[in-house]
Amino acid sequence: MTASTTETIGEGRRGKGEGGKPSSILLDTTAEDHHIARMAAVALGLTVLENAIPSPLPGVKPGLANIVTLIVLARYGWRAAAWVSLLRVVAGSLLFGNFLAPGFFLSLSGAVLSLLVLAFAQHLPKCWFGPVSHSIYAAFAHIAGQMVVVYLWLIPHAGIAYLIPIFAAAALVFGTANGLIAARFMDNDGKSNMERLP
Amino acid sequence: MSWHDPIGAALPHIKTGDWLTLLLGGICVVLLTLNLWNGGLADKAVIRSGGKIFREVPLSRDQQIEVPGPLGVSVIAIEKRRARIVSDPSPRQYCVRQGWLQQSGEIAICLPNQVSVELTGSVKKYDSLNY
Secondary structure, three states, X not given: OHHHHHHHXXXXXXXXXXXXXXXXXEOOOOHHHHXXXXXXXXXXXXXXHHHOOOOOOOOOOOOOHHHHHHHHHHHHOHHHHHHHHHHHHHXXXXXHOOOOOHHHHHHHXXXXXXXXXXXXXXXXXXXXXXXXXXHHHHHHHHHHHHHHHHHHHHXXXXXXXXHHHHHHHHHHXXXXXXXXXXXHHHHHHHHOOOOOOO | OOOOOHHHHHHHHOOHHHHHHHHHHHHHHHHHXXXXXXXXXXXXXXXXXXXXEEEEEEOOOOEEEEEEOOOOEEEEEEEOOEEEEEEOOOOOOHHHHOOOEOEOOOEEEEOXXXXXXXXXXXXXXXXXXXX
Protein backbone atom coordinates (compact mmCIF):
# COMPACT_ATOMS: atom_id res chain seq x y z
CA MET A 1 0.00 0.00 0.00
CA THR A 2 3.04 2.25 0.07
CA ALA A 3 2.52 3.07 -3.57
CA SER A 4 -0.71 4.87 -2.90
CA THR A 5 1.03 7.77 -1.22
CA THR A 6 2.58 8.66 -4.53
CA GLU A 7 -0.82 8.71 -6.15
CA THR A 8 -1.20 12.36 -5.30
CA ILE A 9 1.92 13.13 -7.28
CA GLY A 10 1.17 11.09 -10.32
CA GLU A 11 1.20 7.62 -11.71
CA GLY A 12 4.87 7.59 -12.42
CA ARG A 13 7.74 9.99 -12.69
CA ARG A 14 9.73 10.44 -15.81
CA GLY A 15 13.27 11.74 -15.81
CA LYS A 16 16.24 11.90 -18.12
CA GLY A 17 18.29 8.77 -17.76
CA GLU A 18 21.84 8.07 -18.80
CA GLY A 19 22.83 9.25 -22.23
CA GLY A 20 19.74 11.33 -22.73
CA LYS A 21 17.48 8.35 -22.95
CA PRO A 22 14.32 8.96 -21.04
CA SER A 23 13.88 6.49 -18.25
CA SER A 24 10.76 6.10 -16.30
CA ILE A 25 10.03 4.85 -12.86
CA LEU A 26 6.66 3.25 -12.67
CA LEU A 27 5.10 2.39 -9.38
CA ASP A 28 2.86 -0.58 -9.19
CA THR A 29 -0.52 0.72 -8.29
CA THR A 30 -3.65 -1.24 -7.81
CA ALA A 31 -7.17 -0.25 -8.66
CA GLU A 32 -7.76 0.30 -4.97
CA ASP A 33 -4.88 2.80 -4.83
CA HIS A 34 -6.41 4.72 -7.68
CA HIS A 35 -9.74 4.71 -5.97
CA ILE A 36 -8.31 5.95 -2.68
CA ALA A 37 -6.42 8.69 -4.49
CA ARG A 38 -9.58 9.77 -6.26
CA MET A 39 -11.54 9.86 -3.04
CA ALA A 40 -8.77 11.78 -1.29
CA ALA A 41 -8.84 14.28 -4.15
CA VAL A 42 -12.57 14.78 -3.65
CA ALA A 43 -11.99 15.25 0.09
CA LEU A 44 -9.24 17.74 -0.73
CA GLY A 45 -11.60 19.68 -2.97
CA LEU A 46 -14.12 19.89 -0.15
CA THR A 47 -11.38 21.09 2.21
CA VAL A 48 -10.50 23.89 -0.19
CA LEU A 49 -14.17 24.77 -0.56
CA GLU A 50 -14.61 24.81 3.18
CA ASN A 51 -11.66 27.14 3.70
CA ALA A 52 -13.46 29.72 1.63
CA ILE A 53 -16.32 29.76 4.13
CA PRO A 54 -15.74 32.36 6.83
CA SER A 55 -15.92 31.00 10.36
CA PRO A 56 -17.08 32.95 13.42
CA LEU A 57 -14.51 31.24 15.62
CA PRO A 58 -11.21 29.74 14.52
CA GLY A 59 -11.54 25.99 14.75
CA VAL A 60 -15.27 25.82 14.13
CA LYS A 61 -15.48 24.31 10.66
CA PRO A 62 -18.10 22.10 9.06
CA GLY A 63 -15.54 19.43 8.18
CA LEU A 64 -17.11 18.69 4.81
CA ALA A 65 -14.23 16.42 3.82
CA ASN A 66 -15.41 13.96 6.44
CA ILE A 67 -18.44 13.23 4.28
CA VAL A 68 -16.04 11.48 1.92
CA THR A 69 -14.41 9.62 4.81
CA LEU A 70 -17.81 8.40 5.98
CA ILE A 71 -18.79 7.17 2.53
CA VAL A 72 -15.47 5.40 2.05
CA LEU A 73 -15.83 3.85 5.50
CA ALA A 74 -19.28 2.50 4.74
CA ARG A 75 -18.38 1.19 1.30
CA TYR A 76 -14.74 0.16 1.42
CA GLY A 77 -13.96 -0.29 5.09
CA TRP A 78 -11.85 1.35 7.72
CA ARG A 79 -8.45 0.91 6.05
CA ALA A 80 -9.47 2.84 2.96
CA ALA A 81 -11.16 5.50 5.08
CA ALA A 82 -7.98 5.95 7.11
CA TRP A 83 -5.95 6.35 3.92
CA VAL A 84 -8.32 8.90 2.48
CA SER A 85 -8.53 10.87 5.72
CA LEU A 86 -4.78 10.99 6.35
CA LEU A 87 -3.93 11.71 2.72
CA ARG A 88 -6.38 14.56 2.83
CA VAL A 89 -4.76 16.00 5.97
CA VAL A 90 -1.21 15.80 4.59
CA ALA A 91 -2.03 16.94 1.06
CA GLY A 92 -4.32 19.66 2.39
CA SER A 93 -1.57 21.02 4.61
CA LEU A 94 0.81 21.08 1.64
CA LEU A 95 -1.81 22.91 -0.36
CA PHE A 96 -2.38 25.55 2.30
CA GLY A 97 1.26 25.75 3.27
CA ASN A 98 0.92 24.74 6.89
CA PHE A 99 2.63 21.36 6.74
CA LEU A 100 4.16 20.64 10.17
CA ALA A 101 2.72 23.92 11.47
CA PRO A 102 0.36 23.92 14.47
CA GLY A 103 -2.69 23.82 12.20
CA PHE A 104 -1.42 20.64 10.59
CA PHE A 105 -0.99 18.88 13.91
CA LEU A 106 -4.44 19.98 14.97
CA SER A 107 -5.93 18.45 11.82
CA LEU A 108 -3.83 15.34 12.25
CA SER A 109 -4.72 14.74 15.89
CA GLY A 110 -8.39 15.29 15.11
CA ALA A 111 -8.28 12.94 12.12
CA VAL A 112 -6.36 10.24 13.99
CA LEU A 113 -8.70 10.23 16.97
CA SER A 114 -11.74 10.29 14.68
CA LEU A 115 -10.40 7.27 12.84
CA LEU A 116 -9.77 5.44 16.10
CA VAL A 117 -13.32 6.09 17.23
CA LEU A 118 -14.67 5.11 13.80
CA ALA A 119 -12.76 1.82 14.06
CA PHE A 120 -15.03 0.99 16.97
CA ALA A 121 -18.15 2.77 15.76
CA GLN A 122 -18.24 0.86 12.48
CA HIS A 123 -18.96 -2.33 14.42
CA LEU A 124 -22.18 -0.90 15.85
CA PRO A 125 -25.19 -2.89 14.62
CA LYS A 126 -25.95 -1.75 11.07
CA CYS A 127 -29.72 -1.95 11.45
CA TRP A 128 -29.70 0.61 14.24
CA PHE A 129 -26.75 2.85 13.60
CA GLY A 130 -25.99 4.59 10.32
CA PRO A 131 -23.55 7.20 9.03
CA VAL A 132 -25.20 9.83 11.22
CA SER A 133 -24.00 8.08 14.38
CA HIS A 134 -20.57 7.48 12.89
CA SER A 135 -20.34 11.13 11.95
CA ILE A 136 -21.35 12.42 15.36
CA TYR A 137 -18.94 10.14 17.19
CA ALA A 138 -16.15 11.07 14.81
CA ALA A 139 -16.89 14.79 15.18
CA PHE A 140 -16.70 14.58 18.96
CA ALA A 141 -13.50 12.57 18.72
CA HIS A 142 -12.14 15.19 16.35
CA ILE A 143 -12.59 18.07 18.78
CA ALA A 144 -11.36 15.91 21.65
CA GLY A 145 -8.15 15.19 19.75
CA GLN A 146 -7.70 18.83 18.91
CA MET A 147 -8.35 20.03 22.43
CA VAL A 148 -5.76 17.57 23.76
CA VAL A 149 -3.12 18.96 21.38
CA VAL A 150 -4.16 22.54 22.13
CA TYR A 151 -3.95 21.92 25.86
CA LEU A 152 -0.75 19.87 25.92
CA TRP A 153 1.15 21.91 23.40
CA LEU A 154 -0.28 25.24 22.28
CA ILE A 155 -2.21 26.73 25.20
CA PRO A 156 -1.44 24.81 28.39
CA HIS A 157 -4.02 26.70 30.37
CA ALA A 158 -7.28 25.52 31.85
CA GLY A 159 -8.96 28.59 30.31
CA ILE A 160 -9.50 26.73 27.05
CA ALA A 161 -12.12 24.68 28.88
CA TYR A 162 -14.32 27.71 28.37
CA LEU A 163 -14.39 27.03 24.62
CA ILE A 164 -15.25 23.34 24.86
CA PRO A 165 -19.06 23.80 24.94
CA ILE A 166 -18.90 25.82 21.70
CA PHE A 167 -16.79 23.19 19.97
CA ALA A 168 -18.98 20.38 21.30
CA ALA A 169 -22.14 22.07 20.04
CA ALA A 170 -20.51 22.64 16.65
CA ALA A 171 -19.44 18.99 16.57
CA LEU A 172 -22.98 17.85 17.22
CA VAL A 173 -24.53 20.12 14.59
CA PHE A 174 -21.94 19.60 11.84
CA GLY A 175 -21.54 15.92 12.70
CA THR A 176 -25.26 15.39 12.19
CA ALA A 177 -25.32 17.43 8.99
CA ASN A 178 -22.32 15.60 7.50
CA GLY A 179 -23.77 12.24 8.46
CA LEU A 180 -27.05 13.08 6.76
CA ILE A 181 -25.30 14.26 3.61
CA ALA A 182 -23.21 11.07 3.53
CA ALA A 183 -26.32 8.96 4.04
CA ARG A 184 -28.08 10.79 1.22
CA PHE A 185 -25.20 10.21 -1.18
CA MET A 186 -25.06 6.51 -0.41
CA ASP A 187 -28.80 6.33 -0.74
CA ASN A 188 -28.53 7.74 -4.24
CA ASP A 189 -25.85 5.49 -5.62
CA GLY A 190 -27.31 2.45 -3.93
CA LYS A 191 -30.44 2.85 -6.01
CA SER A 192 -29.30 4.22 -9.32
CA ASN A 193 -25.66 3.92 -10.33
CA MET A 194 -22.65 2.90 -8.29
CA GLU A 195 -20.35 5.61 -9.63
CA ARG A 196 -22.15 8.74 -8.66
CA LEU A 197 -19.19 9.93 -6.72
CA PRO A 198 -15.84 9.75 -8.43
CA MET B 1 -35.07 12.34 -4.87
CA SER B 2 -36.82 15.32 -3.39
CA TRP B 3 -34.61 18.30 -2.77
CA HIS B 4 -37.61 20.46 -2.01
CA ASP B 5 -38.09 18.78 1.36
CA PRO B 6 -34.64 18.28 2.84
CA ILE B 7 -35.77 17.61 6.40
CA GLY B 8 -38.47 15.13 5.48
CA ALA B 9 -36.14 13.46 3.05
CA ALA B 10 -33.38 13.29 5.65
CA LEU B 11 -35.46 11.63 8.34
CA PRO B 12 -35.37 8.08 6.95
CA HIS B 13 -31.58 8.26 7.22
CA ILE B 14 -31.73 8.70 10.97
CA LYS B 15 -32.14 5.27 12.48
CA THR B 16 -33.14 4.45 16.03
CA GLY B 17 -29.56 4.27 17.19
CA ASP B 18 -28.80 7.54 15.46
CA TRP B 19 -31.52 9.27 17.46
CA LEU B 20 -29.92 7.74 20.54
CA THR B 21 -26.54 9.11 19.49
CA LEU B 22 -28.07 12.52 18.86
CA LEU B 23 -29.67 12.48 22.28
CA LEU B 24 -26.41 11.39 23.88
CA GLY B 25 -24.53 14.14 22.04
CA GLY B 26 -27.11 16.71 23.10
CA ILE B 27 -26.87 15.66 26.74
CA CYS B 28 -23.10 15.78 26.45
CA VAL B 29 -23.19 19.35 25.13
CA VAL B 30 -25.64 20.48 27.80
CA LEU B 31 -23.61 18.92 30.60
CA LEU B 32 -20.38 20.39 29.28
CA THR B 33 -21.99 23.82 29.04
CA LEU B 34 -23.43 23.66 32.54
CA ASN B 35 -20.19 22.42 34.02
CA LEU B 36 -17.77 24.67 32.21
CA TRP B 37 -19.75 27.86 31.87
CA ASN B 38 -20.94 28.51 35.35
CA GLY B 39 -18.23 30.60 36.87
CA GLY B 40 -18.80 29.03 40.24
CA LEU B 41 -20.11 30.92 43.20
CA ALA B 42 -17.57 33.23 44.72
CA ASP B 43 -17.22 33.32 48.45
CA LYS B 44 -14.08 35.31 49.00
CA ALA B 45 -12.54 38.52 47.71
CA VAL B 46 -8.77 38.75 47.49
CA ILE B 47 -7.58 42.33 47.61
CA ARG B 48 -4.06 43.01 46.42
CA SER B 49 -1.99 46.14 46.70
CA GLY B 50 1.38 46.49 45.03
CA GLY B 51 1.31 42.82 44.07
CA LYS B 52 0.98 41.61 47.65
CA ILE B 53 -2.19 40.33 49.22
CA PHE B 54 -3.60 43.18 51.26
CA ARG B 55 -6.59 41.37 52.70
CA GLU B 56 -8.81 38.37 52.03
CA VAL B 57 -12.37 39.06 53.01
CA PRO B 58 -15.45 36.83 52.90
CA LEU B 59 -18.33 38.08 50.74
CA SER B 60 -20.87 37.18 53.38
CA ARG B 61 -20.43 40.43 55.32
CA ASP B 62 -21.17 43.80 53.72
CA GLN B 63 -18.34 46.25 54.28
CA GLN B 64 -16.16 48.97 52.81
CA ILE B 65 -12.42 48.60 52.68
CA GLU B 66 -9.90 51.34 52.05
CA VAL B 67 -6.76 50.20 50.29
CA PRO B 68 -3.76 52.53 50.08
CA GLY B 69 -1.75 52.62 46.87
CA PRO B 70 0.95 54.84 45.37
CA LEU B 71 -1.60 57.35 44.03
CA GLY B 72 -3.97 57.41 46.96
CA VAL B 73 -6.72 55.36 48.52
CA SER B 74 -8.96 52.95 46.60
CA VAL B 75 -12.28 52.13 48.21
CA ILE B 76 -13.68 48.65 47.75
CA ALA B 77 -17.25 47.80 48.70
CA ILE B 78 -18.68 44.37 49.42
CA GLU B 79 -22.43 44.09 49.31
CA LYS B 80 -24.89 41.22 48.78
CA ARG B 81 -22.14 38.73 47.96
CA ARG B 82 -20.75 41.06 45.30
CA ALA B 83 -17.72 43.30 45.27
CA ARG B 84 -16.78 46.45 43.40
CA ILE B 85 -14.29 49.27 43.47
CA VAL B 86 -16.21 52.34 44.56
CA SER B 87 -13.55 54.94 44.00
CA ASP B 88 -9.99 55.03 42.86
CA PRO B 89 -7.47 57.75 42.07
CA SER B 90 -6.53 56.19 38.71
CA PRO B 91 -6.94 58.61 35.79
CA ARG B 92 -9.09 56.43 33.52
CA GLN B 93 -11.23 54.75 36.15
CA TYR B 94 -11.40 51.43 34.30
CA CYS B 95 -11.72 49.37 37.46
CA VAL B 96 -14.49 51.56 38.85
CA ARG B 97 -16.45 51.40 35.62
CA GLN B 98 -16.19 47.62 35.62
CA GLY B 99 -18.93 47.58 38.24
CA TRP B 100 -19.96 44.68 40.40
CA LEU B 101 -18.02 41.45 40.38
CA GLN B 102 -20.10 38.43 41.14
CA GLN B 103 -18.62 35.22 39.87
CA SER B 104 -15.56 33.37 40.92
CA GLY B 105 -12.58 34.31 38.78
CA GLU B 106 -13.77 37.85 38.06
CA ILE B 107 -11.22 40.52 38.75
CA ALA B 108 -10.99 44.31 38.71
CA ILE B 109 -7.57 45.86 38.45
CA CYS B 110 -6.62 49.48 39.03
CA LEU B 111 -3.23 49.39 37.42
CA PRO B 112 -2.04 52.94 38.19
CA ASN B 113 -2.82 52.55 41.86
CA GLN B 114 -1.61 48.92 41.90
CA VAL B 115 -4.80 47.72 43.55
CA SER B 116 -6.83 44.73 42.48
CA VAL B 117 -9.78 42.78 43.78
CA GLU B 118 -10.36 39.22 42.68
CA LEU B 119 -13.21 36.92 43.56
CA THR B 120 -12.39 33.32 44.36
CA GLY B 121 -14.59 30.35 45.05
CA SER B 122 -13.93 27.31 47.12
CA VAL B 123 -12.35 25.80 44.03
CA LYS B 124 -9.95 28.14 42.29
CA LYS B 125 -11.04 28.28 38.68
CA TYR B 126 -9.42 29.77 35.64
CA ASP B 127 -9.90 33.46 35.08
CA SER B 128 -11.16 35.07 31.93
CA LEU B 129 -8.07 37.22 31.52
CA ASN B 130 -5.63 34.50 30.81
CA TYR B 131 -6.54 33.14 27.44
